[in-house]
Amino acid sequence: MPKPNVINASVSPKGSLETLSQREVQQLSAAGSGSVYQLFRQCALAILNTGARIDNAKTILEAYEDFEVRIHQQDRGVRLELLNAPADAFVDGEMIASTREMLFSALRDIVYTESELDSHRIDLSSSQGITDYVFHLLRNARTLRAGVEPKMVVCWGGHSISLEEYKYTKKVGHELGLRSLDICTGCGPGVMKGPMKGATIAHAKQRFAGGRYLGLTEPGIIAAEAPNPIVNELVILPDIEKRLEAFVRVGHGIIIFPGGAGTAEEFLYLLGILMHPDNRDLPFPVILTGPQSAAPYLQQLHAFVGETLGVAAQSHYSIIINDPVAVARQMVEGLQEVKRFRRERNDAFHFNWLLKIDEGFQRPFDPTHENMAALQLGKDMPRHTLAANLRRAFSGIVAGNVKDKGIRLIEKHGPYKIHGDPEIMNPLDRLLQAFVEQHRMKLPGGADYVPCYRVVT
Known part of the structure; x- marks a missing residue:
């Protein structure tokens, strides 16, 4: 795969996920829980790469091995700092609206998944508990109407x-x-x-x-x-x-x-x-x-x-x-x-x-x-x-x-x-x-x- 065009940018959510706790930010940071950070990085890279005619996850990850995403908690909300991100996700330096929505949906779901797994409400040892877990994930995403x-x-x-x-x-x-x-x-x-x-x-x-x-x-x-x-x-x-x-x-x-x-x-x-x-x-x-x-x-x-x-x-x-x-x-x-x-x-x-x-x-x-x-x-x-x-x-x-x-x-x-x-x-x-x-x-x-x-x- 040829070396891709990349861009550095800073982006904040609109209406999907405005705030994270300090603990949640730590979970997602490279210095905190590395596995959670790597999970979000992979999902974020996929979303930013929307439209690419590649179906090999390994190839995509290797093509953007310098890609980084940093999560910053601010008084007014969350901000993502993207380094070496796919340039096709932007128009004149601004991230495409649908891409931004999906990027923060991924952040929302990964944060909530980790939080729910630490909760005493979740019982993954039973069939009903697994179904309840799926229900909670979908409800948190505002999918259930x-x-x-x-x-x-x-x-x-x-x-x-x-x-x-x-x-x-x-x-x-x-x-x-x-x-x-x-x-x-x-x-x-x-x-x-x-x-x-x-x-x-x-x-x-x-x-x-x-x-x-x-x-x-x-x-x-x-x-x-x-x-x-x-x-x-x-x-x-x-x-x-x-x-x-x-x-x-x-x-x-x-x-x-x-x-x-x-x-x-x-x-x-x-x-x-x-x-x-x-x-x-x-x-x-x-x-x-x-x-x-x-x-x-x-x-x-x-x-x-x-x-x-x-x-x-x-x-x-x-x-x-x-x-x-x-x-x-x-x-x-x-x-x-x-x-x-x-x-x-x-x-x-x-x-x-x-x-x-x-x-x-x-x-x-x-x-x-x-x-x-x-x-x-x-x-x-x-x-x-x-x-x-x-x-x-x-x-x-x-x-x-x-x-x-x-x-x-x-x-x-x-x-x-x-x-x-x-x-x-x-x-x-x-x-x-x-x-x-x-x-x-x-x-x-x-x-x-x-x-x-x-x-x-």
Whole structure:
């Protein structure tokens, strides 16, 4: 990567986070808790690097190794001093407004996460305690708005997609926006940007000024998938599991577009939850969609689910090919059912408390070589348990592809080895090979993809 243009600057927040205690400033300073400072530095660098066509966290961190961020507590509030920051985040010496908002959202979330972990209110040893923790993080970010009827549509899919697929996501987002629905994504490029862009135009057409473009991310992936500038609410959850729980707790329906390993991870997480017996009667509209050119991909993903998790898993979603209007109409119908169900059971519209999520889906998975090799992937396992372990396998592949820690582990120890029954491993191998052939593992334009995994039967 060529040496980037950098700038030194001083910036203060507007309306998102005005004050920090001296203890919180110390936590974030390099002289205080070094790990917390490094976490904020990485997230800040990713946000300042918005728009870069790079999906390798290690490459970004190395390109800006001289970048520093210093937190100053003043009588009138907080001020950030940025040294050797990406120049593209500024216009005529002034930081772009959306970038500043997201920068202080990251500061807010990291400070609050650390403060909550030190609180006696948080019990991460129980499933309910983890859910409460996610609730507190989202409430502190002002994401939860009581009384607003169900209209938050989560859009999942790849950051490495074709131009035709990207244009299709914009068309779907446009149809959702014309119906005054809000958009929630992983906040990065590709599918995470397209629906928001389409909805923005549609909201303007409808003179709808309150459109929400919610981005949910986590520190391990934000550098590889920097927030897109349309995001007007950014929340950084502590890890991938809490990020995934946040999606299904605040979202009222989910649309899944073409993607790669990360999309498969999210899809398997969702199916594993919906297949739990306690969630049998809970309405949650899920639609797989894409342009006509993506039909083979969608059918392949559908076939993989059938071969590994069975026909029952396939009943939890529908597939719509090349019809944005049908997608939006079906989602609106599904949201009406969600609204009726929650009213009947007196459940909140802003947070899906009734959704049962087992601890196996909530506990952070560390994708070391030992943990990846130890995953149980057998045909005789309960289907929702198998879905949880398949989700972990894809989580490891995502880490090995784009996350700084995962990339370094692969460089040191070689590819992950994934073991399991042939009835599971063969469909998995075919699906992963298709992702590679369709260039869905990494952004196009770089070197040929080298798999970070090896499937062993």
